Amino acid sequence: MNILFFGPNGSGKGTQGAILKEQCHVPHIESGAIFRENIKGATALGLQAKAFIDRGDLVPDDITIPMILDRLQQADAKAGWILDGFPRNPNQARMLHDALTRAGLVLDVVVEIILDRELAKQRIMGRRLCAKDNNHPNNIYIEAIAPAANGTCRVCGGALSTRADDQDEGAINKRHAIYYDAVNGTLASAYFFRDLAAQGAAIRYLPLDGRPSVKEVGASLVKLLG
Ligand SMILES: [Zn+2]
Numbered sequence: 001m002n003i004l005f006f007g008p009n010g011s012g013k014g015t016q017g018a019i020l021k022e023q024c025h026v027p028h029i030e031s032g033a034i035f036r037e038n039i040k041g042a043t044a045l046g047l048q049a050k051a052f053i054d055r056g057d058l059v060p061d062d063i064t065i066p067m068i069l070d071r072l073q074q075a076d077a078k079a080g081w082i083l084d085g086f087p088r089n090p091n092q093a094r095m096l097h098d099a100l101t102r103a104g105l106v107l108d109v110v111v112e113i114i115l116d117r118e119l120a121k122q123r124i125m126g127r128r129l130c131a132k133d134n135n136h137p138n139n140i141y142i143e144a145i146a147p148a149a150n151g152t153c154r155v156c157g158g159a160l161s162t163r164a165d166d167q168d169e170g171a172i173n174k175r176h177a178i179y180y181d182a183v184n185g186t187l188a189s190a191y192f193f194r195d196l197a198a199q200g201a202a203i204r205y206l207p208l209d210g211r212p213s214v215k216e217v218g219a220s221l222v223k224l225l226g
Contacts, residue, residue, distance in 0.1 A: 001026065001225070002072075002106060005084040006190040007113030008179045009172065010120035011210040012217060016113065017084050019218040023225070027076050031085035034071045035059070045070070061092055065099050072105060080108075088178060093189035097196070107203055109225065110193040113217070115210035117180050121173075127166045132158035144213045 001024055007013035021028040038046030039053075045067045049059045064086070072081050087093040100107055115123075126141030130153040138147045138154055148154050165171070179186040197205040206224045210217060 001080040001108045003080070003082045003109045003111060004107060004193065005082050005111050006186065007111075007208075007210065008115055008117070008120045009175050010123040011113040011115040012123075012214050013084065013113055015214050016111075016208075016218055016221055017082055020082055020111075020221060020225075023222050024080060024082070026080035026082060028082045028084060029071055029077070031064075031068065031083070034067055035064075037071075038067055043067075061095055065092075065095055068096070069099050069103055069105075072100075073103065087189040087192075088186045089184055090188045090192050093192035097192070107193070109204045109206060110190065110197070111206045111208055111221065111224075112190050112194075113208045113210040117176055119211065120176065121169075124166050124172055125169070127163065128153075128160040129163060130156065130158045130160060132156050142213075 005013065005017055017028040035049060039050050045063055048063050052059045068086060087096050122141040123139065126139040128138040128140060128147055130136035130138060132153065133156060136153050136155040137145050138160055139145050140147060146154065147160055148157065151160065152158060153160055182188050182191065193203055194205045197203045208217060208221055
């Protein structure tokens, strides 16, 4: 199964991608990792991309898309893939769709995790890190994983702290402004595929309510795909 995965920062997309990966036995491919691998491996496309990045410019789509296509056709992706982090605008969506079609790759499913922008921001800013164990999630805005009443880790009582990135409201707003832009941004690229599905293309467009707990959202996702 070939899956395109959309969701704002703070929607638990990374975790849901991992759940999906386990469920479908296909690689979870993040567009950022594709860049890093190509640059590290000094591939022809990687070197071209690096030149743009070094100048502080955005990498053009005619470099990015062949890079993504190459990754989707590697041996571990033969049985399917989950692509995450691309496209981010309707033009990229159109170009990706054309490139997939030309390569004979069929897009089966598009998942969109739906979460209100304010809620997504709260979920990022509410994260607390346990000093004793990174795998003890705490969030002051999520009841199911709220810290203990005395402000320590709900699992082990360890001290909690915040990550600087999670408290950078300006950076969060900037990322969300791109994601939630339904005309020129990431949501618009998701809607490109939603429209294709509505017009009769053989793509299943699956909207997923991102408000419940990670476990519940994961279970709904598995059920939707089943
Ligand atoms: Zn803990």
